[in-house]
Amino acid sequence: MSKTKYSAFKVLKEALTGHKGWEPAWRDAEPKADGYDVIIVGGGGHGLATAYYLAKNHGITNIAVLEKGWIGGGNVGRNTTIIRSNYLLPGNEPFYEMSMQLWENLEQDLNYNAMVSQRGIMNLIHSDAQRDAFMRRGNAMLFADAGCEYLNKKEVKERYPFLDMDNARFPIQGALAQPRGGTVRHDAVAWGYARGASDLGVDIIQNCEVTGFNIENGKCLGVQTTKGDIKAGRVGVCVAGSSSRVMAKAGINLPIESHVLQAFVTEGLKPVMDNVITFGAGHFYCSQLTKAASSLAVISMHTTPMRNVVTYLLWKMCVLAVWRLCLWLVVLDCCVCGAASWTCLWTAHRLLTRLTFKNCSLMAVGVMAALRQHLPVVIAMRIYWQPTSLMKLQQLSV
Ligand SMILES: Cc1cc2nc3c(=O)[nH]c(=O)nc-3n(C[C@H](O)[C@H](O)[C@H](O)COP(=O)(O)OP(=O)(O)OC[C@H]3O[C@@H](n4cnc5c(N)ncnc54)[C@H](O)[C@@H]3O)c2cc1C
Secondary structure, X not given: OOOOOOOHHHHHHHHHOOOOOOOOOOOEOOOOOOOEEEEEEOOOHHHHHHHHHHHHHHOOOOEEEEOOOOOOOOHHHOOOOEEOOOOOOOOXXXXXXXXXXXXXXXHHHHOOOOOOEOOOEEEEEOOHHHXXXXXXXXXXXXXXXXXXXXXXXXXXXXXXXXXXXXOOOOOOOEEEEEOOOEEOOHHHHHHHHHHHHHHOOOEEEOOOOEEEEEEEOOEEEEEEEOOEEEEEEEEEEOOHHHHHHHHXXXXXXXXXXXXXXXXXXXXXXXXXXXXXXXXXXXXXXXXXOOHHHHHHHHHXXXXXXXXXXXXXHHHHHHHXXXXXXXXXXXXXXXXXXXXXXXXXXXXXXXXXXXXXXXXXXXXXXXHHHHHOOOHHHHHHHHHHHHHHHHHHHHHHHO
């Protein structure tokens, strides 16, 4: 189990100590011979979240999540990252609103940075009829405490001057916004749930495709997989677009047909859009990911040159402090033990400094201090030479 508690302090500590203290976020398990109380097929967001909440809220921990590929390799790792609860019907608005509330506490709950960003989502209005429909939807959202805001044309233009407001075919007449909506980092959601579930004892088994179900007298007793048969008390299937195909192996024909949904990602662009903007007359929306900017921050802690710079600066600060303290100790000692040795020391130091051989003068101080058995000064000298070599390393790697 992962005992690591993630925090800014931990990131800083690891950055300065060569990243040797990180543990794998979750255990890569192999199937247990005596099976599980619950098997969940599919290691996407739904499968992992189901395992996590079964363990956390219902105390069922003898669970395996079977994933044919790798965690987060399905839809959850390649969607457009939007979170929202801006729906109309009573059948879905409370459901999505509960999801929004889960998103709002997810990172604290999982102790994992899923990059939840409540930057807002805005649906553009292009006709009077659409305004009426959006007003109705907005009222439904207010009834469900989801929060929403109507923006008129002027307000939309003020916020986003780059929008084509007076397009002949789709003029923008206003917008319905949900300020609590926004984005998350999709694959981090899967990793966070995997870590949380694994910490609670759930086995996460990757590269394990379910190829069939062992069913006797109408009861499912386990699954057949590429890693052999695994017994189970209950089996849950969370395989998104593969649902019909997988359930057909259990003899169940689902009335579902999967269709391809694709998103387009541009090259990195400088930030121009602080919101998710939805074209109201078709299924088209845009948002800018924080991924690039945020990963830059992470990279800065991970790359060797940057680490050297940070380490070097902190190191230098400490060394200078120790060095000054030691010099004052020498002065104190010399005052106590005799002016002669102090004069000698000081003269050597000044002489060499004037010749600009600063390091030599420091070394002379060190040698003399060593001779006089000033242990702290010797240690300071040792430390002093280390950042100098670190600096060389840094110059080499930049
Ligand atoms: C392009 C695109 C954009 C989207 N945008 C958004 C968005 O902005 N906001 C939003 O909320 N939703 C969005 N979605 C939808 C959302 O991503 C999915 O609803 C969600 O990720 C589904 O999660 P899941 O766990 O059910 O499926 P997945 O994440 O697909 O996980 C299913 C897993 O099951 C595994 N599997 C399949 N067959 C087997 C088998 N036989 N044995 C073992 N494992 C198997 C797969 O490998 C996969 O990892 C988008 C989807 C797409 C494709």
